[in-house]
Amino acid sequence: MTATFEQRLDAFRRLDDVKMTFARRDWFPGTSGNLSIKIESEPLQFAVTASGKDKTKLSPEDYLVVDRDSRPVDSTSLKPSAETLIHAVVYKKFPQAGACFHVHTVWNNLISELYFGQRAFSIQGQELIKGLGIWEENASITVPIVENFADIPTLAAAIEKVITPEVPGVLIRNHGIYAWGGNDFEAKRHLEAFEFLFEYHARLLQLRQAVVSTTPTN
Numbered sequence: 465m466t467a468t469f470e471q472r473l474d475a476f477r478r479l480d481d482v483k484m485t486f487a488r489r490d491w492f493p494g495t496s497g498n499l500s501i502k503i504e505s506e507p508l509q510f511a512v513t514a515s516g517k518d519k520t521k522l523s524p525e526d527y528l529v530v531d532r533d534s535r536p537v538d539s540t541s542l543k544p545s546a547e548t549l550i551h552a553v554v555y556k557k558f559p560q561a562g563a564c565f566h567v568h569t570v571w572n573n574l575i576s577e578l579y580f581g582q583r584a585f586s587i588q589g590q591e592l593i594k595g596l597g598i599w600e601e602n603a604s605i606t607v608p609i610v611e612n613f614a615d616i617p618t619l620a621a622a623i624e625k626v627i628t629p630e631v632p633g634v635l636i637r638n639h640g641i642y643a644w645g646g647n648d649f650e651a652k653r654h655l656e657a658f659e660f661l662f663e664y665h666a667r668l669l670q671l672r673q674a675v676v677s678t679t680p681t682n
């Protein structure tokens with residue numbers, strides 16, 4: 465069934481809300497980033513940001529609805545995000561996913577470059593891991609990191625291979641993060657938890673380095 469007018473409006477309003485919240489945090493530098501909310505599972509349809517827009521602004525031409533092949537379901541002059549295929553991969557691999565958000569931040573880029581050698585970033589014993597829905601004592605998480613292939617089908621295939629249901633996110637080297645959740649509230653919480661963990665870890669490394677370089681040696 466094609467998404468109804470009310471379903472679209474609801475998804476677009478939710479996207480507006482998330483978009484403006486992230487924009488206030490400077491999470492969309494240089495028109496980067498894209499957001500989606502699932503509208504229908506069978507057949508898959510989701511609302512996604514239009515490509516190349518300034519995501520710090522609101523306009524009547526910010527979103528469109530696409531199908532499982534990332535094609536617009538209506539006739540429109542709007543182009544879906546260049547990275548729509550990645551959102552589609554997430555929804556196809558995890559049918560419980562209801563929203564998927566992508567941002568480029570300095571912290572996620574730093575972590576993606578620092579740990580690209582291991583193709584993953586792991587962290588343990590941080591309270592904010594609970595923000596990812598993982599509540600066990602002293603939990604550890606591992607976020608996969610993929611190469612930033614310019615060819616989006618290649619990038620989407622690389623992401624499809626490494627994402628797991630345990631950790632709702634993936635880093636792209638020197639590019640950004642994709643995070644998802646059962647709905648927009650959960651996907652936002654996951655993204656915020658990831659960003660906290662990345663910033664915490666990068667700052668910890670900096671502080672340790674500063675302490676080492678200012679500690680006198682005998």
Ligand SMILES: CSCCC(=O)C(=O)COP(=O)(O)O
Pocket residue numbers: 494495496497498513514515516517544545546547566
């Ligand atoms: C200027 S950012 C380069 C493209 C990108 O990585 C991105 O997230 C935004 O692409 P979109 O087509 O969704 O605007």
Ligand SMILES: [Zn+2]
Pocket residue numbers: 496497498547566568639640
């Ligand atoms: Zn991007």
